[in-house]
Amino acid sequence: MGNAQKKFPGRGDGGPQTEDKPPSTAKKAQTKRGSSEKGSYQGANLAKDQGQVNEFQRNGSYAGDQTRPSSSGTDSSRPDVPVDSGALPPAIARLKSQGNELFKSGQFSEALLKYTQAINDFTEAEIDSPGDLSILFSNRAACFLKDGNCSDCIQDSTRALELQPFSVKPLLRRAMAYESLERYRQAYVDYKTVLQIDSGVQSANDSVNRITRLLRDQDGLSWREKLPEIPAVPLSAQQNRWEGTSANCEQTQQKAKESGGSKPVQDTGKKTEALFLSCKQEGNDFVKRGQYKDAHGKYTECLKLKSSECAIYTNRALCNLKLNQYEEAKQDCDSALQLEPSNMKAFYRRAMAHKGLQNYAYCMDDLKEVLRLDPKVAEAEKELQEAAELLSKQSVAPDSQEKQRETIQIQELTDAYEFGQALNAVKSKEDVAACAKLLCSVEPENLPSLMSNKLEVDNFTIIIQALDSHLLQKDPKLVYRHLVYLHEAERFKMVSLQLGKTEREQVKQLFDHLSKVESAQFTSDDVQNLAKHYLF
Incomplete structure (x- = not known):
């Protein structure tokens, strides 16, 4: 003092x-x-x-x-x-x-x-x-x-x-x-x-x-x-939440008695906690029996009752991995790490999700974090070596990558999961040109539903770069239409608030360039009005 x-x-x-x-x-x-x-x-x-x-x-x-x-x-x-x-x-x-x-x-x-x-x-x-x-x-x-x-x-x-x-x-x-x-x-x-x-x-x-x-x-x-x-x-x-709920119920019961109510309000706090523990145990039992889809459902019920327990997210992430739902597994691990930033299971399972998404660089980052927390995890050491080999093969096969990009361009993507996988792939390689081709493969009005809840700062940034440096000269109308619909994505406002100075400058630069384009489809006033959604 x-x-x-x-x-x-x-x-x-x-x-x-x-x-x-x-x-x-x-x-x-x-x-x-x-x-x-x-x-x-x-x-x-x-x-x-x-x-x-x-x-x-x-x-x-x-x-x-x-x-x-x-x-x-x-x-x-x-x-x-x-x-x-x-x-x-x-x-x-x-x-x-x-x-x-x-x-x-x-x-x-x-x-x-x-x-x-x-x-x-x-x-x-x-x-x-x-x-x-x-x-x-x-x-x-x-x-x-x-x-x-x-x-x-x-x-x-x-x-x-x-x-x-x-x-x-x-x-x-x-x-x-x-x-x-x-x-x-x-x-x-x-x-x-x-x-x-x-x-x-x-x-x-x-x-x-x-x-x-x-x-x-x-x-x-x-x-x-x-x-x-x-x-x-x-x-x-965190138990004060349940105690607080119980206390509120007791107060409500007292008020009901004073007002002449005949039935006391049940103690929903204790009932909710008991139901949560029951669902969690059922989910654990399903996992032991290899019934991962059923376990996934039980863990989802748990999170509806109580969204603050890290273990439920890591458990459901395991189920998602077993069901080959890699993007969902990654999101669960992200949620777990928000609650417990040093949770080793979350880092390891997110690494496996990145591996399934072929994001080998991110996979290696998470495995290194696991080994930093506990250098004796032999499985993480083995997976790290394998991820390094996969990343090496990926980097020396540009022809196959180019074929994959062309496939994306030929077939219009309408599935949110496939779009999310493709976007993660171009983001992990920081391949702005591939992102531009990906954007050409989707209809702008479908962009909000394709992004769903997957919009993050890194995704947003590479989309802005692709629109400005690759698509603006070729098809300014497409750029304008993408910008019209992009701000309707689910997490857009949250991501906008997290943008740093550099990212905001990139957005401003894109709108400056777009406002100078002469087009029959939009005017400079239209661009300025649209920019208000991005630059607030």
Whole structure:
């Protein structure tokens, strides 16, 4: 905490800090706090990236915030109150309550003093209630954040997380402080951790999208490689969703009783969890018997009930591999890695999906990641060698590749799966000319359905390059028609938000070139109006 006990920021204006406590009291508080922070919580991992990044303990459970996360988001600006603060002596509980009231009235510096006194008294009393102490640190972090003292907000939020790992509010507060200090990588990690705990926290979703654009502009296409490790949130930390559902049901039952209702509302949270576990077990049993199609159906039912468990995605990916549904297997692995960025099964199974799609370079990348996580995986070593040989054969057979491209051009593609495979093939080779031929083989009005949910930044970028550098001179009308329909694809808006500075320049260049073309089918005004869908 540094000098947090000595100086407190002015209210809301980030102005001069003033001495608010007698020096002896401040010194004593600082000493006690320093000793407590060297206790049994030094197991938190540390990562280095533009300074010190505090990781969280991975074996704790989520509890202790005033409000549970919900689909409407979590208000990180409000002070936390424990579900049961019975462990607090009356004097400390009174200090905390006074701090809460001062915070609500906007008196952040005064609230900070109350929380600080409560923390000091709590430590001196040697109370064994880490959840209550975590909330006091989280509340004081909120005061620091309101007063613009981001460094102390980060330290208090980290202390709260050491005491009560994977609590949403201190994670959000620390993320906001990191973002204010332009430490975007650390902020991204905290926001992503929040979304693992509860994907419905809208402020975290918005912030991830915003920071993704900043990092792409700052670090280019390799921005993910420079991120600190995103901690994997254990299932126990996500159980608050089911508890929250159960609590809501109890409230609904009470309201039904008060209004004279005859039948109580069933506890849908427990029923949903039980149904989820049953479907998962049935899916596992089908896999053991080699009935992969039936298992696939059960895992799909699981995801409808609960979309936050990584193992369901990797299990369904295995089924997709066995059914030769390689693109679907890749998508499942992508979803799993969003939840657990270091999941070895997801990397290995995505590598097998890339192998099935003949994307051998991407296959090798994923296998290398598996071996980085565990160098002893002999199967990955064997597959890596085989992928390297296949890639070598692929690169020395240009004639066969050219024949394959000609086949694509001759026969119009109307199947989304085949189109996805062909697009992935040209993307993996970064073959813009082949992409142009692929675009010539499809009707523009079919493009949104052919893209389905497969539109990604890399796909979008190579399409724009193909339209500009290969098709514009030959057939500007076709380019215009493709652009008319491309923005109707399912993931277009999401991809547009993720474009970096370089990609946006390529899009702008394409529309600049197209606006200079004289055509009976479209005017420069038509092009400018169309550009608004792409350049917003």
